[in-house]
Amino acid sequence: MNIRHWVLPAVIAGCFVLTGCSSPTVVTLQNGTQYITKDAPKTKTKDGFYEFEDISGKMIKVRADEVATVKPED
Template sequence: MNIRVLGLPLAVAALLALGGCSSPTVVTLQNGTQYLTKDTPKTKNGDGFYEFVDISGKHVKVKADDVATVRKEK
């Protein structure tokens, strides 16, 4: 009985905490193309590319030189 009573609130709290970790970001390229991402893009060490997944689920890899701005969505 105690596991059921405590389990549901703990599961809800865990889901809310994970949902708060994402930070939507707008990546704007030099040519004006914009991508909306779920999380801040990561750069790979040494190869000079940004890699991210846009909101449609598409994996995108662009040269760091082609990126104009990376800003968090408000």
């Protein structure tokens, strides 16, 4: 068996694994504003902020005391 026969299936399997790692999350602020993120946001940083990228690709940084909930999207 030639190695070329294994390359394409390995690449496809790798793409499926990477796709499964993202977990859309809803971040709700105290004022009711909701952000849908591509991935779970980074936990609170040393300066007291959450940082995440919303689904449009914009980087968002909010104070931790403004965040009401962070939960997986249904």
